[in-house]
Amino acid sequence: MDKVILKNMPFDIPVGLDAWRRFHKPQPVLITIEAQPTSTLEPAAAKDDVNLSMDYGKLYKKVSSSLKAADPDAFPTVRALISHLVDLVSGCGVLDIDLLFPKALPQSTGGVLYRFQVDKSEIEVDTSSLALTVKQIACNCIVGVNPHERIYKQTVYVDISIPMVDPAVGVGAIEEHYTAALHDMVQTIWERVEGSTYHTIEALATAAAQVVTVNYGHTVAKVRIEKPSAIASIEAAGVEITRSKTFFENKDFWKVKLP
Template identity: 80%
Template sequence: MDKVILKNMRFDFPIGLDAWRRFRKPQPVQITIEAQPTSTLEPAAAKDDVNLSMDYGSLYKNMSAALKEPHPDAFPTIRSLIALLVGLVPDCGLLNIEILLPKALPHSTGGVLYRFQIDKSELEIDTSSLTVTVRQIACTCIVGVNPHERIYKQTVFIDISVPMVDPAVGVGALEEHYTAALHDMVQTIRERVEGSSYHTIEALATAVAQIVTLGYGHTVAKVRIDKPSAIATIEAAAVEITRSKTFFENKDFWKVKLP
């Protein structure tokens, strides 16, 4: 399980849509690489020789050079960036890539995080997965059982994680429409949540999962809701649920209760 890690490399270049749904506009990009070499790092440790390891200095230089001033059309999709990064990492058994676009959505204070993993540990078999998480969608709504919570709105923060259903990597697997749908989904969730009134964040999280799956076609959604005002002496109380599209086929959890 030895790993070489490059954490939070910061760049600024155009990728997909920006927060205002514009193409070819630069935006901040943070990249983390975790590479598990095909052999352990013990030889490098035993002889204290970087040539026997995966040289993270050279890896960073190669990535920095490739991403310093890319062409405005170089990364129309997140997958096109992933394809470049995978090609720059030397042979490894397991590769994890995290790409954070911290300002990709106007109402997401935590940004949009893409997590890609490719496993080459099995001979002639490469398996990969890609998920996207919209972090900390800020909403104000009526939620809670206490009398004052039924009068005043409070802020909650919503995280939504869904799989990118096509695991193919490359510019041929375009997701412009997918990215635009992500903007639409967040806007819909904010409008529905801010018009709602629930006693529990469990019910609110379930309603959000229903929008994500039935409204936007995702097979499964993980929804986390943080309620910072719930208890004064802690940072937040939170609930996290995972629900599939089939779970909602014969159910209707969305309900707007008036206070």
């Protein structure tokens, strides 16, 4: 389980849509690579010789130079960028790539995080997975059971995590999630949370999961909601739920609206 790690490499790259739904506009991205070499790092440790390891300095220069010299049209989608990064890392069994776009959506204070893993440890078999998380959608709403919470709106932060059914990467891969559909989904969640008056964040989280699965067709969604103002002495209180699309058959959780 030895790993070589490059954490939060900052770049400005035109990838897919920016926060204002424009193509070919550079946007900040933080790239993290965790590579598990096919051989252990023990020889490098035993002889104190970097040449016996996967040299992270050389890997960083390789990644940096390739992205800085990339054609503006090289990464029309996030999947194309992931594929490019996978090709740059050789000699590893398991590769994890995190792409954080901190300003990808105007409603999200935490940005959009893509997590890709490919396992090449089995001969002639590559297993991969891809998921995204929209972090900290900031909303103001009536939520809570206390009398003062029924009078004043408070800020809540909503995280939405979605596993991609198709983990394929590359220029030709379908990019259904990082198009206007993702922007539309987050806008819908923001509008509905802002317009709600639930007593519990459990119900609010379930309603958000319904939007993601039923309205936008994702098979499953993990929703995390935090209330920073719930308990004065701690950073936040919250809940996290995971709901599938089939869970919402014959159910409707948008029962509470503004009076």
